[in-house]
Amino acid sequence: MGSVSASRAVADRAGIAPNEYERIVSLLNREPTEVEVWLFSALWSEHCSYKSSLLHLKKLPRSGLRTLRSAGEENAGLLEIGGGWALAFKVESHNHPSAVAPYQGAATGVGGIHRDIMAVGARPIAALNSLHFGYPIDPQTYKVIEGVVRGIGDYGNAFGVPTIGGETYFAPEYTGKPIVNALSVGIVRKEKIVSARARGIGNRVLYLGAPTGPDGIGGAAFASEELSGDTQANLPAIQVGDPFREKLLMEALTEMVEADLLVAMQDMGAAGLASSTAETAARGKVGMRILLDKVPSRGGIAQPHEFLLSESQERMLLVAEPQKVPILQAIAHKWDILCVEIGEITDTGLLEYWWKGERVACLPPSLLMAGEGAPVYDWECQPPTYLQEVASFSIEQVEDIIIPQQFREVVAWLVQHPNLCSRRWIYQQYDRMVGACTIGSAGEMQYAAPLLRLPYEDRAIAVTLDANPWWVEAEPRQGTALCVAEAARQVACTGAVPLGVTNCLNFGSPQQPEVYWQFVEAIEGLKIACEALELPVTGGNVSFYNQDGSGAVLPTPVIGVVGLLENALYAKVPMGLPDTEAFLYLIGAREAILQPTLGSSHYLRDRKGVRYSPAPRLSLEAEKALIQLLPKLAQQGFLLAAQDVSDGGLLLALLEMAWIGGNGFSVSMPAGVRIDAFWLGEDGARVVVAISPQHVPLLEEKTQEVGLYSFCLGRVIPKWGIGEINLHTERIILDLVALKGLWESALERALPL
Numbered sequence: 001m002g003s004v005s006a007s008r009a010v011a012d013r014a015g016i017a018p019n020e021y022e023r024i025v026s027l028l029n030r031e032p033t034e035v036e037v038w039l040f041s042a043l044w045s046e047h048c049s050y051k052s053s054l055l056h057l058k059k060l061p062r063s064g065l066r067t068l069r070s071a072g073e074e075n076a077g078l079l080e081i082g083g084g085w086a087l088a089f090k091v092e093s094h095n096h097p098s099a100v101a102p103y104q105g106a107a108t109g110v111g112g113i114h115r116d117i118m119a120v121g122a123r124p125i126a127a128l129n130s131l132h133f134g135y136p137i138d139p140q141t142y143k144v145i146e147g148v149v150r151g152i153g154d155y156g157n158a159f160g161v162p163t164i165g166g167e168t169y170f171a172p173e174y175t176g177k178p179i180v181n182a183l184s185v186g187i188v189r190k191e192k193i194v195s196a197r198a199r200g201i202g203n204r205v206l207y208l209g210a211p212t213g214p215d216g217i218g219g220a221a222f223a224s225e226e227l228s229g230d231t232q233a234n235l236p237a238i239q240v241g242d243p244f245r246e247k248l249l250m251e252a253l254t255e256m257v258e259a260d261l262l263v264a265m266q267d268m269g270a271a272g273l274a275s276s277t278a279e280t281a282a283r284g285k286v287g288m289r290i291l292l293d294k295v296p297s298r299g300g301i302a303q304p305h306e307f308l309l310s311e312s313q314e315r316m317l318l319v320a321e322p323q324k325v326p327i328l329q330a331i332a333h334k335w336d337i338l339c340v341e342i343g344e345i346t347d348t349g350l351l352e353y354w355w356k357g358e359r360v361a362c363l364p365p366s367l368l369m370a371g372e373g374a375p376v377y378d379w380e381c382q383p384p385t386y387l388q389e390v391a392s393f394s395i396e397q398v399e400d401i402i403i404p405q406q407f408r409e410v411v412a413w414l415v416q417h418p419n420l421c422s423r424r425w426i427y428q429q430y431d432r433m434v435g436a437c438t439i440g441s442a443g444e445m446q447y448a449a450p451l452l453r454l455p456y457e458d459r460a461i462a463v464t465l466d467a468n469p470w471w472v473e474a475e476p477r478q479g480t481a482l483c484v485a486e487a488a489r490q491v492a493c494t495g496a497v498p499l500g501v502t503n504c505l506n507f508g509s510p511q512q513p514e515v516y517w518q519f520v521e522a523i524e525g526l527k528i529a530c531e532a533l534e535l536p537v538t539g540g541n542v543s544f545y546n547q548d549g550s551g552a553v554l555p556t557p558v559i560g561v562v563g564l565l566e567n568a569l570y571a572k573v574p575m576g577l578p579d580t581e582a583f584l585y586l587i588g589a590r591e592a593i594l595q596p597t598l599g600s601s602h603y604l605r606d607r608k609g610v611r612y613s614p615a616p617r618l619s620l621e622a623e624k625a626l627i628q629l630l631p632k633l634a635q636q637g638f639l640l641a642a643q644d645v646s647d648g649g650l651l652l653a654l655l656e657m658a659w660i661g662g663n664g665f666s667v668s669m670p671a672g673v674r675i676d677a678f679w680l681g682e683d684g685a686r687v688v689v690a691i692s693p694q695h696v697p698l699l700e701e702k703t704q705e706v707g708l709y710s711f712c713l714g715r716v717i718p719k720w721g722i723g724e725i726n727l728h729t730e731r732i733i734l735d736l737v738a739l740k741g742l743w744e745s746a747l748e749r750a751l752p753l
Contacts, residue, residue: 010034014041023375027367035353035360038305039368042271043278046544049374052510053542056378056523064536066499073283074196075119075267076186077538079500081564083457086190088122091130091183091465091504091560093543097239098180102147106180107155108241108313113184114161115267118250119316121194121257122186125437126452127156128465129166129182130504130558131426134175136418136750144178145751152182153429158243159250162438163430165450166465170418173469173554177546181504181558183465187454192257194265198284198319198345203263205277205288205343206325207295208332209249209315212273214300215240217309245314245337252335253316261328264319274308276317277343278351282365282372287346292355294342304355319345381520382513389612390474395598398608401675404730410607410680411732415655415739417602420648421746439572446660448493448575448643453568460568462496464561468647469554471682472525474600475615476518480525480557482616482684485623486646487561488533492627493642493687495573495634496563501530503540503559508552510544518555519544526557532620533627535561571634576661578640582690582716584667585699586650589622589685590709594670596677602648603680622685625706630687638698641690649680651725653688654713658723659740666724667714675727690716 011021014037024032024040032040046052062071068078068086076090094109114124129152134141156163161184198205256262264284266276273295281288292307301307318339320328325341332339346352351365367373401407414420432438439451439460449464466487471479488498503526508515530537546553565572577584586593598604599614633639641661645653658665669678691699696712703710714724723734 007031007034007037010037014038016041020044020375027373028363033361035305035308036363038309039274039361042274042309043368044374047270048275049370050542051370051375052377052379052544053519054371054376056520059523059527060537061527061530062536064500064534067536067538068193071537071539075116077500077502078120078193079538079562080190084189085454086188086193087461087562088117088120088186088188089183089463089502089560089562090116090539091181091502091558092116092541093504093506094180094182095178095506095543095546098148098178099176102144103151104240106148106151108239109180109182110152110155111241111243111246111313112269113182114159114246115269115316117184117186118253119194119196119265119267120188121192122188123250123254124161124184124186125435126185126450126463127161127163127182128450128463129163130179130465130467131166131168132174132179132553132556133170134172135170137752138175139752141175142752148178148180149426149429155241155243157431157434159247160434162432162434164432164438164452165445167467168423168426169469171469171554173551176550177548177553179506179546179553179556181506183502183560185452185461185463185562194257194262196264196266196280196283198264198280198286198288200263200321201345201347202322203319203345204322204325204341205290205345206318206320206328207315207338207340207342208318209337210242210245210312211296211298211338212301212307212310213298213312214306214310215312217306217311239311239313241313248335248337249314249316252332252337255331256328261324262318262320266317268315268317270311272309272311273317278365278368280317280319281351282369287348287350288343289346289352289354290343292353294340296338296340304353304360308353379510379516380513381517383517384514386612390614393610393613395677398598398604398610404727404732407727407732410603411651411734411739412742413607414648414652415743416746417606418747418750420602420652422744423747424744425748425751439568446574446576447572449490451494451565451568451572458567458569460496460565460572462491462494462563462565464490465558466490467556467558469556470600470605471615472522472555472557474613476521476555477525478615478618480522481529481620482618483557483559484526484529484533485618485620485684486644487559488535488627489623489644489687491561491563492630493573493644494565495571495631495639496565497631498533498535498561498563498627500538501535501559501561502538503557504543505540506543506546506553506556506558508545508547512552515552522555522557529620533624567635570637573634573639573642575643575657576641577657577663577665577716578661578690579663579718582640582692583696584665584713584715585689585691585710586713587687587689587703587708587710588626589619592617592619592683592685593709593711594673596673596681596683598677598681601680601682603676616681617683619685622708625708626685626687629702629706629708633702638691638695639689640692643688645686645688646682649682650686650688651679655723655736655739657688658736664717664720664722664736665714666717668726669728670711671728688713
């Protein structure tokens with residue numbers, strides 16, 4: 001065992017705080033070895049241990065009627081979707097790596113989240129992403145944007161899994177510290193789900209995939225620190241991905257899972273071999289002996305802790321019965337990937353690492369785990385001072401739009417806003433159709449949320465990923481709840497029933513009282529929304545320390561929601577206006593329709609210059625009624641089109657429906673309602689639907705039955721590129737073709753290409 005002075009010196013080098021080092025000594029009842037110090041450094045990092053968030057994450061609802069595993073129990077969330085199938089999904093962050101090396105940071109983020117899905121035995125079928133950058137006009141920011149988008153596209157396209165949706169926001173608070181969150185969705189037969197719990201004394205531990213190299217060493221610790229000015233110094237912590245090797249890995253794993261050859265499996269993600277061995281042993285409450293000198297290497301590393309902490313990509317840890325090892329190795333050889341036996345399951349309850357005949361670490365794996373040996377912190381909270389400005393805002397301070405020419409100018413500004421315009425420059429770099437599961441086309445998004453068909457069935461999965469940091473900044477609790485409601489509403493607009501939630505919570509340093517207050521409030525908002533909408537949180541990720549010398553990012557909880565659509569061929573609801581006679585209705589919460597607000601809207605913030613105002617209106621009761629009603633109307637064939645109202649307000653929702661469908665509209669507003677708030681406010685619990693004239697009485701009856709309000713906006717004008725908007729006594733004619741041209745080209749015009 002190592003000397004006291006040597007271990008303390010390593011602890012200082014590894015960034016372990018003095019109080020945590022004393023905790024390690026107390027738990028072990030001795031000084032740690034040097035290798036053990038590195039283990040604690042990685043697995044007690046914020047990224048791996050959730051030490052500043054776990055206390056509050058436990059508040060979230062983790063089970064529901066369709067949950068097959070509780071959140072955190074396996075590598076990804078698992079929901080039963082009928083027909084013998086399970087849906088696996090999860091979202092992760094790769095923020096710090098993407099700030100330092102945008103291309104590889106984003107690419108390996110995609111590869112890593114797909115391996116989380118593969119680790120439960122599922123086959124990935126789609127990816128989404130949530131991206132937040134500084135303003136694109138800045139050349140340095142453009143380099144980050146270009147690298148991230150290219151990294152996502154290159155990895156996903158080569159790997160053969162479509163990138164079917166997502167979102168991109170721009171704000172100065174993300175300059176130099178982008179948010180890059182990736183979501184993966186996969187499917188697996190229920191009886192083929194693979195656990196992350198090691199079990200079976202004498203079972204073998206296998207290393208599968210690419211050889212280990214020096215890339216990514218210290219990656220987990222790097223992701224748990226503030227970004228410094230000298231970002232190049234962090235390049236060794238950046239992983240390098242190979243999507244073609246990951247494709248081979250996926251095919252080999254598919255064959256192994258189908259043949260029931262695996263007892264347990266874990267991907268080697270953050271903290272690499274250290275985390276995968278420790279987590280599987282701790283979950284299974286077994287011992288494990290690992291021979292580090294058996295780990296395949298491609299050079300560049302020579303110390304045992306480097307083999308443990310390397311985050312080289314495209315690697316998995318397998319547990320299998322001894323007699324099945326030759327079969328597994330034969331499959332791996334067939335797919336030209338390494339499969340090496342590196343250890344076994346023991347009855348000692350201890351995690352042992354050996355290096356060239358010497359035991360370099362020996363400890364109970366639970367000591368390394370979140371919520372067990374790892375410390376748990378609850379930092380000081382303090383509401384930000386800007387909340388005084390939020391509370392003092394009154395809509396009466398803002399002059400309404402009363403001149404038609406002003407309205408026309410606002411419309412032209414709205415469609416060119418960098419956060420509201422088309423993302424065509426981004427998504428055209430992604431293959432959206434590979435794999436033959438995507439419903440739609442490679443062109444514009446045709447549904448309020450992307451749809452994926454289930455193989456050989458008339459059923460589909462709807463999935464979306466949403467955030468709005470300005471809502472959360474204004475009121476973290478209500479803003480986060482609104483993000484959950486918006487994501488569920490988008491899924492319901494397709495005709496699908498929302499089933500579950502995953503999340504990625506991106507914040508600055510938890511040791512700053514104002515940031516930690518925002519985080520705790522956001523957790524409360526996530527909790528109340530999921531409980532009200534009866535949606536379990538199946539898992540997710542927390543990313544802290546997204547800040548640098550200029551400050552923290554905006555509070556950015558990213559919410560993913562999945563849903564199930566029965567009778568997909570018949571019942572799926574498009575977003576585009578139909579090429580037929582139809583009425584347009586705005587349905588939802590009565591107050592949101594007849595007494596709309598401008599709170600935290602793009603219009604109020606960026607057009608009128610009001611930085612701080614309350615979050616948009618929220619009615620979880622109405623949101624629940626909407627997400628239950630819309631799928632029922634879809635199954636009955638009553639909805640010709642549907643689109644939720646959120647960013648940009650009702651006006652942008654109507655314009656997008658017109659552009660996608662290629663048809664026009666003529667709409668009016670209720671009497672006595674503010675023009676700006678009705679058309680540009682971003683209140684929740686509102687959906688625009690197109691419905692045939694014969695179904696209007698039924699729509700009004702059904703909405704009333706569930707406590708919702710319906711307002712007839714007007715009608716669809718087939719084959720007409722004109723939008724008529726009646727502002728009380730004034731009529732505005734919009735050239736939809738010209739506006740679409742501005743909307744489609746705005747982002748490219750903003751980029752320094």
